[in-house]
Amino acid sequence: MTVRTRFAPSPTGYLHIGGVRTALFNWLYAKKHGGQFILRIDDTDAERNRPEALQPILDGFQWLGITWDEGPGIGGPHGPYFQAERGNLYRDAAMKLLESGHAYPCYMTKDEIDVLRKQAESAKQSYVHRGKDRTLSPVDAVRLFKEKPASIRLKVPENRTVVIDDQISGKVEVQTNTINDPVILRSDGSALYNFATVVDDIALKITHIIRAKEHLSNTPPQVLIYEAMGVPPPVFAHVPVVNAPNSNKKLSKRDAHKFVTPEVIALLRAVHAVPADWTDEQIKKNETLNPVMVEFYRVMGYLPEGLINYLGRLGWSLDDKTEIMPLETMIANFGFDRVNQSPASFDPQKLLWVAGEYAKSAPLERKIDGVIPILQRAGLVGATPDRDRIAKVVTACGDRLKIFADVLNYAAFFFRDPQYDPKAVKQRLHKDGMPEALREFAEVLKSTEPFDVPTLEAKLHAFSEAKQIKGGDLNHALRVASTGVMVGPGVFECLVIFGKKETLRRIEAAFTLPHA
């Protein structure tokens, strides 16, 4: 039997980090066993879903390389893959359960149920719903339902223990006496999640249900539905949830705005991810550009493999020391035995480190491609950028580029005039004797040939030795004069990229800077 796993996102317009991690585990498990990964769209909740909100989710998966074997865009033998289009299947399944005596139409009103619930509460007992119509014979139930439609509830068997052999949580036992007769079909004929998901998982021949731990308590009623439908339940694996950074609270969409800190806002503005005239409040309200969503990392220039690697290691481990591993290793070794039982906090700092590790080994062309849109958004290069020059800049930046947005921190001055940092000017450029030394060294630069790193380096050494000044000081002054800031790639690398003429122009311009 081939392994079939699935992920069922709601089309909400954005892809949540926690959801991606769950999807990834499903995908890894399917890949590892040569099976299929299915994407099913959970769009039954009409109020919450907007049809146009599906594309960003598909785009997110595509960016990450999480491919699906059946689902939106490609179809498959068990479609449709949109739950909203499967309503009749749910109704048919519910009718079958009615006919087989596993379900009943519940004619009790909300008020009646409330009275019972209150009674139970005042007696300090928990209320477990058992509709009074559950004793109807199947024939009567069907007849009655046809005459007078109502919600349909599953008949939960009495005095039994439902055992779930969860691949991650272990054996979980629940007494049926604590489970309400769940509504499986609303009085308007639409299906409830617990029912729709089981009907679909059966139809799609899902063999392994890998989902977030929060669904563990949904599982016993679902197992009962499988039973009522006469189908053996699939294997369950409930993955612990992803918590917010440094927190023991679930990373949720609801709290997403909390992660849009002043630093994040500054970051988003820096990479021009949001229109310049947006207020902080508007940025906070934006749902997609938020550190809880994958789109944020795409915009900031994270390598998708890095995100995958990080997410794969969140709640799962290969061994006692491996942090960075190629996807093939992850696929070859993924298993429930090494998935943790407790929640894991999402750590943006560690993600950044992982991203940096991937950036180190990324091919130059990839980095150029990654950096261009960011430079374009910042208005630093045009529609047809000079790839050769960007290649030089990216090479000069080296390991400093952990994410592509870093290009703005380290290399913006290559694409515009220096913006002089007052502190740098004061400390480095206007240090005692430096302006004079720099002026003399500029003369040396004029005659420097070839204008390359070794020659420049040798000239500076010779000059500072002859003038009895610290090479470092001259170096710093040269950096500030030509780049405006204290940090960046090696000075000589910068000068070579500028070229002699531009270098001299920048130094000359720096002499006009006022003293503090």
Next chain:
RNA sequence: GCCUCCAUCGUCUAGGGGCCUAGGACAUAGCCCUCUCACGGCUAAGACAGGGGUUCAAAUCCCCUUGGAGGUACCA
């Protein structure tokens, strides 16, 4: 309230009775490298929630307490 699940450094984790005076990684601090920053190297600090058992031996098994999470919907 009731039901279910969870509990090792700030964070991600290794650990499934003796290899543990608890290992690795991120972050933090210091030193080294160095023209700055980043990278790299070295070092430091930092955890078995508490209490009972079981055992010659417990981070590891059992129980209780505490803490946390999720559920308890004609939400998903």
